[in-house]
Amino acid sequence: MAELTRPSPDAGTPGDVVLEVRDLAKSYPVRRGVVLKRTVGQVQAVDGVNLTLRRGRTLGLVGESGSGKSTLARVLVGIERPTRGAVLVDGQDVSTMSRAERKHLRRSVQMVFQDPYTSLNPRMSVAEIVGEPFRIHPDAVPAGGRRRAVAELLELVGLDPDHANRYPHQFSGGQRQRIGVARALAVKPRVLVCDEPVSALDVSVQGQVINLLEDLQDELGLSYLFIAHDLAVVRHIADEVAVMYLGRVVEQGVGPTVYEAASHPYTRALLSAVPVPDPGAAAASRPLLLEGDPPSPADPPSGCRFHTRCWLAHQIGAARANCADGDAGSVPERCRTQDPALLPPDAPSAPARPDEETGPAPEHVAACHFADLVPGGAPDTSSRTSTSTSTSMGADS
Amino acid sequence: MTTSVPVDVRDRESEDTGDTGPRDVGETLLEVDDLAVEFRGDDGVVRAVDGLGYRVVAGRTLALVGESGCGKSVSSLAVMGLLPPAARVTRGSARFRGTDLLALPPARHREHCGRHVAMVFQDALAALNPVHTVGYQLTEALRARTGASRRDARRRAVELLDLVKVPHAAQRVHEYPHQFSGGMRQRVMIASALALDPDVLIADEPTTALDVTVQAQVMQLLAEIQAERNMGLVLITHDLGVVAGVADDVTVMYAGRAVEQAPVRELYEAPAHPYTRALLRSVPRLAGGGTDADGRLPVVPGRPPAPGRVPSGCAFHPRCDLARDVCRTDVPPLAEAAPGRSSACHFSAEVLGGARG
Known part of the structure; x- marks a missing residue:
């Protein structure tokens, strides 16, 4: 446990900016034609967004579907590359880095996905799911300690480590979301991007997952970017709120x-x-x-x-x-x-x-x-x- | 709007039993009693609904509230005669104006529901056929039941889309479901359910997949249409916020049973x-607060039981802070807790008193 509860060595002090987004834009081309595709326009999914996330704090991001909040999340964790603007992790611009540096930094920002039913591979056991990030980031945990690390992670999110060999279908929605959180925490990130983490869960279970996220934040000094359409949940968990409309932040505070x-x-x-x-x-x-x-x-x-x-x-x-x-x-x-x-x-x-x-x-x-x-x-x-x-x-x- | 129905569907029902005619305020339209539904699967028989009863009254909205797996959707599928082959009704009745729908042969059951009880499903994209135009789907039932001509059907489709406030209805009837946004698709679903002017509309999580802004629009639309037509509305949902805004009566379900039934204000004021x-308590409040002393959200420990693994005695006892020995052994009956409301708890008087005191 001790190893996990200690965040990365360069964690810094509370209040430091861990993640900054400057004038970020992401557009997708609109193409017509079957054989000869030509670009007929651009969808500006995110258009000039500035955000600052401090250590140990939670920034809530709200807006209707199509407002660009999920695209923003995907850019932050590196699934998409921005068309314009910069993502700074610990003050370093991710886009100007070498591949190796980027991979290392990417460890710091991990994601919890919305749907715990489709974001876990049904053919992998829980131990394989939670341990998979170690294959991508072998330096996160030494090879010999991975089994123990998985057990610790499961315990950390309130699951029984003895269930590590079970498969996702044997768990309820709330438990599956805990598995998703454990996987995101495996490489000891400093920032978790949570994309609608509780909207697929029953009301009585939502609170359990929110409380877990809050406990983990206190324990590990994590920062959250918490994306949700449920303003009441965001009100509860977020220190700051940004409201998005059609790719822009329209209000923040x-x-x-x-x-x-x-x-x-x-x-x-x-x-x-x-x-x-x-x-x-x-x-x-x-x-x-x-x-x-x-x-x-x-x-x-x-x-x-x-x-x-x-x-x-x-x-x-x-x-x-x-x-x-x-x-x-x-x-x-x-x-x-x-x-x-x-x-x-x-x-x-x-x-x-x-x-x-x-x-x-x-x-x-x-x-x-x-x-x-x-x-x-x-x-x-x-x-x-x-x-x-x-x-x-x-x-x- | 109803006056301009080109084909009066009621004309063809003269041979039917006396269950037609205008709806009076306060008239009981649908009465479900002691309904039980079982699924047969690899693990044996699973009881999904066990002894559920409720009453749908013209001009009123009944909310069926519960978490996933509590049987709220299965019970309505049973009423509609749409249960999957593995499931069957083992007990109980669903009387629509005196006719027990569940006792009818399947074809008659569907026909009866087609005319009087309509349903709006949660996932509008999955419920609409992608290869037919919206106009065609809106009036499929109308054409099948009344033999209306294509031209009449098209005119009716435009009227229906107008009724649910889809802009440019005359053009949009020729479009396909993928050309509609989520909120507009749900409006199309509501319109198609209204095509035959049903007496009872069952809406199964009609706004769960929608944004809050669109949810507010759709709920207001449902409430308006219900009031205008004096329809009975059954709203199946897990969202206690939505229920507070639109319901008149509430039935809370847990593990296949109704655990509490009450008028909406009484229920929210003092649950029994x-x-x-x-x-x-576990609903996060927009106004802040609603948390316990440590600023944590109050939670219900554990999770709802999977159907088939329902605990003995009161199904809620493993998660209940009041549970005593009797709760582990005896199933509490749904009994009157106060005038006009009932609760299935051995200690409902205590719960009610605690909430009021």
Whole structure:
């Protein structure tokens, strides 16, 4: 156990930046034709993302499907190569490294996959699955100690080491996800990229896996990039949250700020769409319904990418139309033409966080021209906390 | 919208029993009683559903809540007559307006369900046929049951897509399922279930594969359609958040049995079964909090039993913090815990009292 609980020798101190993403972009060509393929366009899956992950911390990444969060994860662990931008591990740019150096660094960033049913090879025993990373990184554990290392890993994630010779189908979903975590931890990474690690699990089991991840973080000083569409789970586990929409980060900040004083209309809509397990609050609150699906990343809208579905832009547009100032469009021109930058919102309600590092990045940024017009406080989320059911039901259905 | 149905499907049912006619508010449409379903497999007989009963009322939504393997989907497949060959109903009844569907010969059973009870499946991509247009699939049932002409069927398909708010319905009926996004596919599934104006709609995890934003849209759509048509809706789900928003009544299932039945507000306010209580506690809250003193998520220890390995006595006892000797030996019956609600726990009064106190 002792060997595993000690992270890599160059682990550094808490708060150090372990992983940094600078202006990262990944695009895929769209090809037409069967024999003579020609490129007819580009899908910008990730487009200019900056993220910083500190040691021992968890960064939550949320967004709808197609927002680019999984592509970002794949770039981070080296499954995909970025089209632009840099991934820095411990301040070193991965793309400028030699193959050998890259392989060594890649050990530091490992991934836990979403579906514990398809991400484990059904023909390999648990010992083979968990020990497979040693074949790729033989220097992680000396050859003689691998069997013991596997047993320790299984114990670490709460599985019985005596079950090492069983096969994945003999385990439940939650146990399989533990196997996936054990495999990711085998080469002693410092960063775990968790892509929707609990969304395939039963509610009563989700908590067990989340608690395991939190325990491992405390014990091993791990940093997590936690990708999920379940905002409630992210709220629980993440110190910082980044919200993605169509390949861009539209809002980012420390957890409580983003959840309690969301400044981007998209974040607001996401938060209000989360079902609340309280019939009283559910009846009282009306979700800000977004219309339709996200537009195709192959042809993102001009200006602010969210303007086609933005409730705030439509409200502002409608208000201006009433004033009859001649603005014909229902969406303000600025939203249609200018790409908003990630800036601190002018919301004075954002609580100061003296315990935060005084890094160059502000604590809370949002990419919206009208972030200051997003209603202050968070009436939706705060009313949702109350368990009072005294709210009048009105005429239900 | 219903008034513009080109072919009134009810015309052809005159020879049928007296189970037609408009739905009255509060009328019991479907009554499932003491349902038991068994699977025969290599390891012998496995009981997936054991003594389940519930009532679907016009204009109300019943949520069947439980984790994977609790029998919530199997029970509805049994009602629909869609069980796989290895499974069979061994006991119980499912009365639709007095007619026991389970006692009908298979062909009559399917016909009856085709007219009155429709189902929306979880995975819309798997449930739609990739080689037929959406319009064709929407009206397949309509054409088979009513003999509507192609032209009428096409017009009806456009109406149905309009009803579920698929934009540009007139063009989109000619498209194929892969051209639709996940949320739009689920709308198509709902539209096809509504094609024959069913009395009861069973929706099996209709939003599980969808984003939260799209989930909110689809749930609102279901609620609107249900209210408008005074339909009975059965929502099968594991998501207690969704249930709180749309359900009127809740049946919580565990290991093939109903462990608690109550109106939604009472259930959330004061659960009467330890499993319900544990489930409610383990839902992460968006507003923060909901954690124990160490900031950890409260969890239900262990995991749901696999069908066929159900513990003796109360199936929940190995995971229950209240379990005593009697729980290991005696199966607690589903009994009244308070007016209008029942719980299958030897100590339901204690659970209920603890939650209220």
